[in-house]
Amino acid sequence: MSANGTITQTLREAAAQVLSEEKVGVVIGYGRDDGQEFSTPVFLRKAEEVKRLVFDDLCFGNLAVYLPRPEIRKMGKTGIVVKGCDLRAVNVLLRENVIKREDVLLIGVRCGGVGQPQLPKCSVCELHDPGGCDVVVGEAIEQQEVKAEQRYTEAGKIEAKPAEHRWEFWQKQLSKCIRCYACRQVCPLCYCKRCIIEKSTPQWVQTSPHLRGNLAWNVTRALHLTGRCVGCGECERVCPMDIPLGAINQKMAKVVDERFGFRSGFSAQEEAPFTTFSTEDSEEGIL
Amino acid sequence: MSEEKQNQSEKSQWQPRIVAFLCNWCSYAGADLAGMSRRGYPAAIKVIRVPCSGKVDPMFVLKSFERGADMVLVSGCHPGDCHYTSGNYHARRKLLAFRELLDFFGIDQRRFKISWVSAAEGAKWSSLVKEITAEAQALGPFKTFATMLQGEPS
Amino acid sequence: MGEQKLYQASANWLKSAVDALCAAGIEVLAPTQSESGKVDLARVTSSEQVIQSYPNTAFPLKRLFLPMSEVLLEYEKGEEGDVELGPKSAPAKELVILGCRPCDAAALEMLDKVFQWDYSDVPYQEKRDRTTVVSLACSEPSPECFCTSVGGSPQGSEQSDVLVFGGANSAALMQINTAKGEKFIERLADTVTPAPEGTKLPEPTELEQKFDPQKVKGWLDENFESNFWVENSLGCLGCGTCSYLCPTCHCFDIVDEASWNRGQRRRNWDCCSFALFTLHASGHNPRPDQAARYRQRLMHKFKVFPERFGRVACVGCGRCLKNCAVGQNLLADLADIESR
Known part of the structure; x- marks a missing residue:
C-alpha cells in the first residue's frame, strides 16, 4: 500500500496544463523506467511527455538540486515537483537569492512519506502539505504533531x-x-x-x-x-x-x-543563523 | 644518551604548541600590552594576527591541528567592542557551533579555546596564556591528530 | 595454453583454501559481509569471516592495484639539513585474491594495458606481480550484468589465474590458467584432486547480449556533437560514484601534501565527471558542462580505448547503473545509441 497512490494522475494533468499553456519551459519531476528500483528525475518539455511522470513512495530525490543549473535555466521558467522536504530546500535557495520566485513554478505534492519501509525523516515530517506552491496536488494529509x-x-x-x-x-x-x-x-x-x-x-x-x-x-x-x-x-x-x-x-x-531557535527552510524570508546574530547569544565556554 | 633516558627527558621538556588567532584591534593589542608591561607568559603560544575574530574560519583551527597544534585559541574583542561592530558576535555563533561539531565527532573540545581579551587587558592575557598552557601541558600531546598524520589509508 | 588442467574440490573449497593459505602465511583477500550487508573482498585471517554465496562484491579489484591514495614519494628534512627519502619499499609479499567475479578479473586486462603502455608503472606492476587471482564463475548473473555485450562471459577466464566453477552448494571444479594458478593448487595440497579424464566444464550460463559495441562505436565516431549528450546527462549530478566503482576507470591526480619539514607526493583517484578535472589555470574549461563530461566518459570507454587498445574499457559489471543516485543507466544509453 502506498500513501501516495493516486497522486500520479492529478500530477500529470497539472504538468500537462502548465506545459501546454507555456507557463513553463520544463517540468522536472519523477519517472520510472522498466527495471528501475526507484523513481528518478525526468525533464519534460512537452505536454505529451507527461505520461512519463509518476509520483509514488519511491520518489526519493530532492529535485531542487537542478534549479540552479545553467542547462535547466536555459529552458525557460522551471516547473518543479516538490514534496514538503524539497520545498524547504527551494525556500533556502530563494532566501539565498540563488533563484528568483518568478523563475520557478512550484508543483507541490501532498506527500505521505517515501521509502519501503518509510524513511525515518518521513515519520517526523512537519510539511506533508507544502505551503506556498503555485499548484498543489494530492489529498490533504493530517499533520501530526512532532515534538x-x-x-x-x-x-x-x-x-x-x-x-x-x-x-x-x-x-x-x-x-x-x-x-x-x-x-x-x-x-x-x-x-x-x-x-x-x-x-x-x-x-x-x-x-x-x-x-x-x-x-x-x-x-x-x-x-x-x-x-x-x-x-x-x-x-x-x-x-x-x-x-x-x-x-x-x-x-x-x-x-x-x-x-x-532556528529551523531551516520553513520560510523563504528568514535570516540564516550565521548571517545574523543576537547580543544575547550564549557566552558559555568562552574564556 | 640511552633511549629510555631520552624519552624521560623528552617528557619533562615537552612543551605544547598552542596556536592563537588574535584580532588586530583588541586581543593582539592586549598581548602587546602584556609584553610592554613586562608581564611574562609562556612561549608555547604562537600568535597569528587576524583583522577580526570574525575572520577566523573553522578551517584555520582544523588546519592548525592538522599541522601539529596541541591547542588552538581564538581571541577577539569583548562583545559590543568589535572594531567592525559585529565581527565577534558572528565569530561567537560560528565558533561555538564548530566546537559542538568537534565534540560530536568525539574530538576533545578542551583543545579549542575561545576568549575575549581587550586592548587594556594585558594582565588577563598573561594569566590566560599561563592557564591554558598549564592545561595543554596536563592534557599532553594531541594524539588524535598526531596519529592521523602518521596514519595511512588502508 | 593447450590442454586445460582441471582439478576438483569440495563445495567448501573457499573456506579450506582460506585456511590453507593463511596457515602458509600468505595474505588472503576473500569475500566478507559487513554489518550493513555489503559484500566486499577484505583481508581475512580465518575462514570463519568468509561468505560463499553472493552475486558480486561491492568494489571491483582496481583499488588493490591502483589504491585510492598511494604514496609515490615522501621526504623528511632533518635538523642537519639531511633529507630522508621514502617510501621504503617492503619486500613484496604474496597475495591471493579469492572469489572475485570473471568481469572484475577481466578488467585487469584494461588496467594492464594502460599501466604497461608507454611506460611500465612500478607501483602498479609490483602489486600485479605478487598477486594471484582466483575467480568464481557466475551461475546466476544479476539483472544489471551485461558482460556478454562487451566481449566477456559469466565463465570468462581472462586474467584469472584460476577460475572456479560451482562451489557453495555443489562440488567445485577448478580451471588452471597460469603458472601462478598451478602454485595455488599446490598450496591447497590434498583438498583438491585432479579431475578425472574427460571432465567437461559446465555449460555456459546464458546472458543475452544487450547491445553491440561495434554499432555503438560507429555512432560515436560520427556524433561528437549531438543533442543526445545534453538530453541524456540532464539528470547527471556530476559525482564520482560511477567512475570510482568502475573496474576499468583509472584516472588519477597527483598531489603534494607538505608541511614544514616533510611531505608526501600522493596519487589519488580522479574522475572525468568532476568539473575540476579539466579546468585550466586560466579559468577556461574545455569540458564546460555535464554534457561534455558525460560524453567524455562514454567516448573514452567505447571509442577512444578501442581505437588505442583494441577493446572497450567496460566489462559489464553493472556497478555504475546499480549505484547511480539518479538512475543514470549506461546500458539504456548504449541501447539508445545503438538504435539510432
Missing part, C-alpha cells in the same frame, strides 16, 4: 556515546569515504560554482582520501551546511560507502535549533 525531541534522534544516538567511542565510531565511518563527492553533488544547497575543496591556493582541505583529509572534508561540509541544511537526507542516501552523513547534518540542525 522537539523526535527531530534529532539519529544525532541523539551518537551523542549518547562517550566521547572516545564517538571518535572511534567516526574514525571507522570517515575512513570509508572515497571522496566521490556524491554527497555534495546531490545536495540542493551545495550550489557553489567552485567548492572550497577545489581551491588549491591554499589547499584548505586535502583531497587525499586518508582519514585527516576525510575528516576535514566532512567537517567543512557540515559547517557550510549549518543553518542551511533542510534534512532531506539525500547525502546519506547516495553515499556509496554508507556513511551516516544525515546524523552529522542533524547534529548541526539541532545546534542551531537549540541555540538560536
Whole structure:
C-alpha cells in the first residue's frame, strides 16, 4: 500500500496544463523506467511527455538540486515537483537569492512519506502539505504533531556515546569515504560554482582520501551546511560507502535549533543563523 | 644518551604548541600590552594576527591541528567592542557551533579555546596564556591528530 | 595454453583454501559481509569471516592495484639539513585474491594495458606481480550484468589465474590458467584432486547480449556533437560514484601534501565527471558542462580505448547503473545509441 497512490494522475494533468499553456519551459519531476528500483528525475518539455511522470513512495530525490543549473535555466521558467522536504530546500535557495520566485513554478505534492519501509525523516515530517506552491496536488494529509525531541534522534544516538567511542565510531565511518563527492553533488544547497575543496591556493582541505583529509572534508561540509541544511537526507542516501552523513547534518540542525531557535527552510524570508546574530547569544565556554 | 633516558627527558621538556588567532584591534593589542608591561607568559603560544575574530574560519583551527597544534585559541574583542561592530558576535555563533561539531565527532573540545581579551587587558592575557598552557601541558600531546598524520589509508 | 588442467574440490573449497593459505602465511583477500550487508573482498585471517554465496562484491579489484591514495614519494628534512627519502619499499609479499567475479578479473586486462603502455608503472606492476587471482564463475548473473555485450562471459577466464566453477552448494571444479594458478593448487595440497579424464566444464550460463559495441562505436565516431549528450546527462549530478566503482576507470591526480619539514607526493583517484578535472589555470574549461563530461566518459570507454587498445574499457559489471543516485543507466544509453 502506498500513501501516495493516486497522486500520479492529478500530477500529470497539472504538468500537462502548465506545459501546454507555456507557463513553463520544463517540468522536472519523477519517472520510472522498466527495471528501475526507484523513481528518478525526468525533464519534460512537452505536454505529451507527461505520461512519463509518476509520483509514488519511491520518489526519493530532492529535485531542487537542478534549479540552479545553467542547462535547466536555459529552458525557460522551471516547473518543479516538490514534496514538503524539497520545498524547504527551494525556500533556502530563494532566501539565498540563488533563484528568483518568478523563475520557478512550484508543483507541490501532498506527500505521505517515501521509502519501503518509510524513511525515518518521513515519520517526523512537519510539511506533508507544502505551503506556498503555485499548484498543489494530492489529498490533504493530517499533520501530526512532532515534538522537539523526535527531530534529532539519529544525532541523539551518537551523542549518547562517550566521547572516545564517538571518535572511534567516526574514525571507522570517515575512513570509508572515497571522496566521490556524491554527497555534495546531490545536495540542493551545495550550489557553489567552485567548492572550497577545489581551491588549491591554499589547499584548505586535502583531497587525499586518508582519514585527516576525510575528516576535514566532512567537517567543512557540515559547517557550510549549518543553518542551511533542510534534512532531506539525500547525502546519506547516495553515499556509496554508507556513511551516516544525515546524523552529522542533524547534529548541526539541532545546534542551531537549540541555540538560536532556528529551523531551516520553513520560510523563504528568514535570516540564516550565521548571517545574523543576537547580543544575547550564549557566552558559555568562552574564556 | 640511552633511549629510555631520552624519552624521560623528552617528557619533562615537552612543551605544547598552542596556536592563537588574535584580532588586530583588541586581543593582539592586549598581548602587546602584556609584553610592554613586562608581564611574562609562556612561549608555547604562537600568535597569528587576524583583522577580526570574525575572520577566523573553522578551517584555520582544523588546519592548525592538522599541522601539529596541541591547542588552538581564538581571541577577539569583548562583545559590543568589535572594531567592525559585529565581527565577534558572528565569530561567537560560528565558533561555538564548530566546537559542538568537534565534540560530536568525539574530538576533545578542551583543545579549542575561545576568549575575549581587550586592548587594556594585558594582565588577563598573561594569566590566560599561563592557564591554558598549564592545561595543554596536563592534557599532553594531541594524539588524535598526531596519529592521523602518521596514519595511512588502508 | 593447450590442454586445460582441471582439478576438483569440495563445495567448501573457499573456506579450506582460506585456511590453507593463511596457515602458509600468505595474505588472503576473500569475500566478507559487513554489518550493513555489503559484500566486499577484505583481508581475512580465518575462514570463519568468509561468505560463499553472493552475486558480486561491492568494489571491483582496481583499488588493490591502483589504491585510492598511494604514496609515490615522501621526504623528511632533518635538523642537519639531511633529507630522508621514502617510501621504503617492503619486500613484496604474496597475495591471493579469492572469489572475485570473471568481469572484475577481466578488467585487469584494461588496467594492464594502460599501466604497461608507454611506460611500465612500478607501483602498479609490483602489486600485479605478487598477486594471484582466483575467480568464481557466475551461475546466476544479476539483472544489471551485461558482460556478454562487451566481449566477456559469466565463465570468462581472462586474467584469472584460476577460475572456479560451482562451489557453495555443489562440488567445485577448478580451471588452471597460469603458472601462478598451478602454485595455488599446490598450496591447497590434498583438498583438491585432479579431475578425472574427460571432465567437461559446465555449460555456459546464458546472458543475452544487450547491445553491440561495434554499432555503438560507429555512432560515436560520427556524433561528437549531438543533442543526445545534453538530453541524456540532464539528470547527471556530476559525482564520482560511477567512475570510482568502475573496474576499468583509472584516472588519477597527483598531489603534494607538505608541511614544514616533510611531505608526501600522493596519487589519488580522479574522475572525468568532476568539473575540476579539466579546468585550466586560466579559468577556461574545455569540458564546460555535464554534457561534455558525460560524453567524455562514454567516448573514452567505447571509442577512444578501442581505437588505442583494441577493446572497450567496460566489462559489464553493472556497478555504475546499480549505484547511480539518479538512475543514470549506461546500458539504456548504449541501447539508445545503438538504435539510432
